[in-house]
Amino acid sequence: MRFPWGPGEVTDLRTVGDRVDTLTDLSEVADGPGARLRAARAQGEAFRREFPTTGTPDSVVTCDLITLPYPTRFGLFRASKALAPFLSITNRMLVIRWRESDGGRRVLLFEPSDHELGRYTPYFDTLSARTPGVIERRMLREHGTVPGHLARLGIAPEDVTHLMFDHLHTQDLRRWIGTTAPQADLGGQPRAAFPNAKVIVQRDELAAMADLHPLQRPWYQPAAYADVPPEAFLPIDGSVVLGPGVAVVKTPGHVFGNQSLVLNTSTGIWVSSENVIAAEALTPEHSALPGLAKWSRRWQQEVVLNANTIETTADQYNSVVLEKTLADRSQADPRFPQFFPSSELTGAWTNPGTGPTFVHGSLTHRKA
Template sequence: MKLAWQDSDVLDMPTPGTRVTTFDGLAEVPGGYGAALAAARDRATDFRAEFAATGTPDSVTTCDLITLPYPTRFGLFRASRAIAPFLSITNRMLVVRWTESDGRERVLLFEPSDHELGQNTPYFAELVRRTPGLVRSLLTTEHGTVPGHLARLGIEPEDVDYLLFDHLHTQDLRRWVGTTRPQRDLGVVEPVFPRAKVIVQRHELLAMSRLHPLQRPWYQPETYRDVRPDAFLAVDGSLVLGPGVAVIETPGHVLGNQTLVLNTSTGIWASSENVIAAECLTPEHSRMPGIARWARAWGQEVVLNANTIETTAAQYNSLIVEKTLVDRSQADPRFLQFFPSSELTASWANPGTSPTFTHRAIAHV
C-alpha cells in the first residue's frame, strides 16, 4: 500500500531536541539477548543520572479518555491465573508543558487517542461485532475526549507542538493532523492540531506500508494513506526533547516502540504500554492470582503486555531499561513510578484482575 509520505522528503526532516545515543545498538550487543539485557541495565543507569540533570518540565497533567476490555492473555502475558478472559484498561493522555532555553513554550500530548475512530481497529471491531450492545455499554466507559480536556485546561489546539504515542496500534490520526484529500467516512479533514508534529520511530512509520500478518489486527494502515506528510517527525532512537522530557526507543512490543520519560517533583517516571500495571515491573508484590508465583517459578522480573509478540525478548530488555530509569513510588515504595499508558483498572466483570496498586495519574506543577 502506498502512503502519503513515500512521495515526500518527510523521512529526512530534521528532528527536535538532542539526540541520545546511549541505547543505540542494544540489539547488536555480542552474546545475544542475555548480553543485551545486562547492557540495557548498565546503559539505563548511566542515562538516568544524565537525564535527572536536564531539569523538569513546567507541568504534567493526566487526562482520562476511555476504559475498555482487553484480553487477559495479552495484558498479563503467560502469568495470570484469573478465570476472566478479559480485563479492563484505562487509556489516558498526558499533557506535558515545558519552556525552551530561548523562552519558547512547548506543549506535548502523549497518547492523545481518538478513541472513537480507534474502535475501527480490526481486533476491536471484531470484538465489538461479537459483543451484545448492552454488554459493551457495561464494559466500556468514556471519560472525555482530547479536545474536551484541552479546552478544560485552557490550551488552544494551535498551541500544541508535538503528538507522541508509544506506538501506533489502534491509532487513527486523520482528525488530529488532517488529510490531503476528502475521506469516504469523514469528508474533508482539516487538522485539529495544525502546528503539531507526530514524533514516531522511523521503523514503525516505514512498516505501516507492509504489515506482517501478526501486526494487521492492531493497525489501521489505510487511515494513513492520505494523512499530511509534513505532520510527521520520523526519528531514529532516543531524544531529550526539553527539560526533564525525553523519548526513549524501547523496541519489542512493536519494533518502533518508544517510551516517554519525565523528571518531576517526585523523581523520574516512564510511560508506555510495555506493561499494563506498575506491579508488572515488581511482580513479586502482586496479589493478582498467579503473577508472583509465575515470576518466581520462571525467574522473570517483569510481566509483559504482549499481543503481536514482534520481539518478546527485546521487549523484556526494554522493560528493564524502563525499570532501571524510574524512581520508586512515594505512595508505596514496593512499586515503581512507571505509568502505563493503558493502566489495568478494577472491574466487577473481570474477577482475578484487580490491580494491587494503581497510579491513576502523574501530577507535576
C-alpha cells in the same frame, strides 16, 4: 495500498530533539539477547544519573479518555490465573508543558487517542461485532475527549506543538493532523485540529507500517494513513531529550519502533508506555493478582509483558527492564516503580481476579 511513504522512504523527513548517546541501539550488541539485557541495565543506570541534569518541565497533567475491555491473556502474558477472559484498561493522555532556552513554549500530548475512530482497529472492530451491546456498554466507559480536556485546561489547539504515542497501534490521526484528500467516512476533508503539531515517531515504525507483517495487521489501521501529510511527522532514530526533564526513549519489542516517555518531576523520574499494563508487572513478586508472583518465581522472569503482539519478545523484555531501571520508586508504595502505563489495569466487578494491587491513576507535576 497507497501510503505516504514506502519502506526506506522516510529518511528525508525532519527530526527533533537532542540525541541521547548513553542509550545506544541494543540490536547492535553482538552477543545476543542476554548481553542486550545486561546492556539495557547498564545504559539505563547511566542515563538515570544524567537525565535529572536536564531540569524539569513546567507541568504534567493526566486526562482520562476511555476504559475498555482487553484480553487477560494479552495484558498479563502467561502469568495470570484469573478466570476472567477480559480485564479492563484505562487509556489516559498526558499533557506536558515546558519552555525552551529561547523562551519558546512547547505543549506535548502523549497518547492523545481519538478513541471514536480507534474502535475501527481490526481487532477491536471484530471484538465489538461479536459482543452483545448490553455487555459492551457495561465494559466500556468514556471519560472524556482530547479536545474536551484541552478546553478544560485552557490550551488552544494551535498551541499544541507535539503529539506522541508509544506506538501507533489502534491510532487514527486524520482529525488531529488533517488529510491531503477528502475522507468518505469523515464526510469530507478534515482540517487539522492541531495545525502546528508534529507527530514524534520512531522511524522504524513508519517503515514497518508501510509494509505490515500479518502479525501486525490486527492492530493497525493503515488505511487511515493513506492521505495524511508526511510533513506532519517528526521521525527519530533512538532516544532523544525533547526539553527540560522530557525524553523519548526507544523501547522496541512490543512493536519494532516502540518508544517510551520519560519525565523528570518533583517526585523523581517517571516512565510511561504500554509495554506493561500495571506498575506491579515490573515487580510481580509484590503482586496480589492471581498467579503473577508464583509465575515470576517459577520461571525466574522479573517482569510481566503486555503481549498482544509478539514482534520481538526478548527485545520487549529487555526494554521493560530498561524502563524499570530508569523509573524511581513510588512515594505512595516503594514496592512499585513510578511506571505509569499509558493503558493502566483498572479493577471492574465484571472481571474477577484482575483487580490491580496498586494503581497510579494519574501523573501530575508542577514546577516549583
